[in-house]
Amino acid sequence: MKVIECSNLTKSYLRKKVLNQLTFSIEENTITGLIGKNGVGKTTLLKILAGYIKQTSGEINVFSEKPFNSLLVSANTIFVDDQMSFPSPLQLHEILQAAGSLYPNWDMTFANRLFHYFSFDPKHYHNRLSKGKTSTFNAIIGLASRAPLTIFDEPTTGMDAAARRDFYRALLKDYLTYPRTIIISSHHLEELENLLEDVLLIKDGNNHLHLPIEELKEQAIGLKGAEETILNWTKDREVYYKNQIGTNTLYAVVRNEFSEQELQLAKENEIEITSVSPSDLCVYLTGETKRGIDDVFIDR
Amino acid sequence: MSLSTVNTSKVVKQQYILKLKANFDAFSSLVWIQLLAILFSLGGVASQGFQSDGMSVSIKYFSADMVIAFTMIWGLVTAITITTKPYRYYDFSFVTNRVTSSLSNILYLCTASVIGGVTAVMAKGLLIIIGYFFLDFQLLDYYSQPFHVRDFLIGNIATVLYIIFICSIGYFIGALAQISKLFIAVIPVLFVGSMLLDGMMGREPIAMKILSFYFQESSFSLFVVKTLISTVLFFAASISILNRMEVRK
Amino acid sequence: MAILNTDGTKPIYMQIAEWLETEIMNGHFQTDEKVYSQYQLAEMYTINPATAAKGLNLLADENILYKKRGLGMFVSENAKERIIQKRKNQTLKRLIEEVVLEARRLKIGETELIDMIKASQSGGGVA
Numbered sequence: 001m002k003v004i005e006c007s008n009l010t011k012s013y014l015r016k017k018v019l020n021q022l023t024f025s026i027e028e029n030t031i032t033g034l035i036g037k038n039g040v041g042k043t044t045l046l047k048i049l050a051g052y053i054k055q056t057s058g059e060i061n062v063f064s065e066k067p068f069n070s071l072l073v074s075a076n077t078i079f080v081d082d083q084m085s086f087p088s089p090l091q092l093h094e095i096l097q098a099a100g101s102l103y104p105n106w107d108m109t110f111a112n113r114l115f116h117y118f119s120f121d122p123k124h125y126h127n128r129l130s131k132g133k134t135s136t137f138n139a140i141i142g143l144a145s146r147a148p149l150t151i152f153d154e155p156t157t158g159m160d161a162a163a164r165r166d167f168y169r170a171l172l173k174d175y176l177t178y179p180r181t182i183i184i185s186s187h188h189l190e191e192l193e194n195l196l197e198d199v200l201l202i203k204d205g206n207n208h209l210h211l212p213i214e215e216l217k218e219q220a221i222g223l224k225g226a227e228e229t230i231l232n233w234t235k236d237r238e239v240y241y242k243n244q245i246g247t248n249t250l251y252a253v254v255r256n257e258f259s260e261q262e263l264q265l266a267k268e269n270e271i272e273i274t275s276v277s278p279s280d281l282c283v284y285l286t287g288e289t290k291r292g293i294d295d296v297f298i299d300r
Numbered sequence: 301m302s303l304s305t306v307n308t309s310k311v312v313k314q315q316y317i318l319k320l321k322a323n324f325d326a327f328s329s330l331v332w333i334q335l336l337a338i339l340f341s342l343g344g345v346a347s348q349g350f351q352s353d354g355m356s357v358s359i360k361y362f363s364a365d366m367v368i369a370f371t372m373i374w375g376l377v378t379a380i381t382i383t384t385k386p387y388r389y390y391d392f393s394f395v396t397n398r399v400t401s402s403l404s405n406i407l408y409l410c411t412a413s414v415i416g417g418v419t420a421v422m423a424k425g426l427l428i429i430i431g432y433f434f435l436d437f438q439l440l441d442y443y444s445q446p447f448h449v450r451d452f453l454i455g456n457i458a459t460v461l462y463i464i465f466i467c468s469i470g471y472f473i474g475a476l477a478q479i480s481k482l483f484i485a486v487i488p489v490l491f492v493g494s495m496l497l498d499g500m501m502g503r504e505p506i507a508m509k510i511l512s513f514y515f516q517e518s519s520f521s522l523f524v525v526k527t528l529i530s531t532v533l534f535f536a537a538s539i540s541i542l543n544r545m546e547v548r549k
Numbered sequence: 550m551a552i553l554n555t556d557g558t559k560p561i562y563m564q565i566a567e568w569l570e571t572e573i574m575n576g577h578f579q580t581d582e583k584v585y586s587q588y589q590l591a592e593m594y595t596i597n598p599a600t601a602a603k604g605l606n607l608l609a610d611e612n613i614l615y616k617k618r619g620l621g622m623f624v625s626e627n628a629k630e631r632i633i634q635k636r637k638n639q640t641l642k643r644l645i646e647e648v649v650l651e652a653r654r655l656k657i658g659e660t661e662l663i664d665m666i667k668a669s670q671s672g673g674g675v676a
Binding site for chain 2: 047050051052053054063069070071072074075076079083084085086087089090094098099101102103104105141148
């Protein structure tokens with residue numbers, strides 16, 4: 001069953017098109033990573049899915065309904081980010097109670113256990129929490145709600161490494177016992193890789209890539225060696241990235257269309273073959289190909 | 301995970317309970333405002349005096365109307381406040397749609413109006429007690445007459461209805477302001493402008509006409525109908541305005 | 550909590566498959582015994598169950614495991630032998646090719662290379 005179906009979704013602010021003819025769908029009970037550069041429209045997309053904002057044109061269906069003003073979508077969805085706001089007079093334990101009174105699948109025992117594990121004070125106030133603690137608390141609400149569609153937008157902002165690891169582990173464990181559809185938007189793909197089933201890569205407001213992360217890992221291959229050799233080998237291939245190292249060494253990331261024999265031949269030609277991590281590949285795919293940061297330093 | 305069905309009235313009820321808890325400081329400010337109004341009222345609103353042949357009489361008039369007026373202002377401000385972005389956004393951290401959000405707001409405002417109205421009417425009694433013990437009030441015969449429950453109830457209901465009506469106006473103004481800040485400037489300008497115009501033309505100002513439509517109605521049931529319908533209209537208009545607003549932009 | 554080789558050199562599902570092969574080879578799982586489910590593997594390694602499933606399916610495709618509907622994955626008959634054969638023909642062969650390549654780069658002749666292998670086999674370092 002497709003939980004989310006999106007076709008030709010466009011969202012413009014004044015003249016600028018943030019989302020441009022975006023088309024994709026998400027299957028039930030999968031964990032999808034939403035990847036892309038800052039400002040590419042990830043948060044905008046997620047807010048449309050959650051029913052917070054409306055698209056300019058195009059179709060969007062969540063649980064086969066339009067998400068804007070749908071009580072069904074709202075009751076079965078939770079959107080977690082660092083901007084989640086709660087009435088200021090409420091103490092943390094009262095916020096948990098409020099969530100429990102509204103979310104049908106809420107597990108108070110689970111919420112309390114997480115709450116105590118992360119050392120929260122029930123009588124504390126949400127707007128006095130530090131950045132990392134805010135993210136952690138919001139994440140607890142996200143997990144304990146057991147919403148069939150759980151959306152995390154940069155959920156680990158401000159969290160220290162230990163908290164991040166705990167969060168990912170808690171997310172996975174609860175997902176194993178209570179499967180649901182999860183979308184995580186994050187800049188830390190390297191940390192998320194193992195958790196994800198699919199990756200949706202957004203570039204220029206559009207669906208650049210949507211595939212299982214295991215396939216993404218096999219998409220490209222890294223070749224390093226003497227400049228001339230590499231240039232020869234990459235002549236008629238799709239090159240995602242090129243970087244000169246030292247005087248004569250070139251590192252190139254190309255589309256992986258090589259056979260076993262070709263790779264063997266490459267090795268014999270003193271070409272070092274490495275795999276490309278999904279995180280790096282996404283950076284190359286979404287990057288501006290004309291310039292790099294080194295150009296800023298070019299006349300130094 | 302299978303989808304949960306959802307019951308609109310249950311959501312409205314839960315949101316309403318949550319809002320009573322979350323807006324508790326509005327009720328504490330109500331208490332302070334009413335106490336302040338009583339304090340001001342203790343100065344009296346008018347005084348008269350005359351003398352003749354070795355007898356001098358001085359009359360000071362007191363009124364509890366200030367408490368009611370202050371409570372109405374409180375209602376207006378409370379209603380406008382809950383249409384502002386921070387308050388509208390709270391609902392979206394959990395389960396809601398724009399209609400349930402407004403409905404629970406309206407229930408909250410009605411509750412606030414009832415509490416505000418009843419306490420405002422009671423304030424009159426408090427004023428008399430303070431006056432009797434501290435300000436040397438002479439209790440007139442009026443007060444040794446049997447207490448008419450009907451009049452008391454009518455007074456209460458009328459006050460509460462006035463306050464709910466004002467709340468609905470406040471909610472409407474707040475909703476308009478969410479569309480564009482311009483409305484905040486435009487409405488007072490229109491108001492004052494029309495008054496000036498009417499004054500210049502020698503006509504009765506439109507504001508007075510509107511007020512007398514409500515305040516000078518002699519039949520109680522007609523008053524109730526007028527006020528209720530107007531309140532419902534303002535709330536309905538507000539709901540439809542807020543129903544299209546994006547949140548968390 | 551088990552640790553994976555996360556430097557990106559080998560897909561996770563392959564690492565899972567290889568680890569299961571090793572477990573079968575050292576007798577941890579006998580023939581017709583049930584191996585870990587995708588959910589157990591997911592929890593052990595903190596990975597997505599779909600990835601774990603891919604590793605199990607890889608072994609099923611190679612007839613090292615077989616699936617029993619609704620019950621899980623079980624060790625096939627002769628799985629151990631098949632694994633040894635596979636490792637010999639693929640993994641070991643690849644390693645040997647790399648050793649040969651490196652030796653060629655260093656201009657080390659065949660005799661010297663064989664001596665180095667013999668030394669390593671008799672245990673403890675290379676001369």
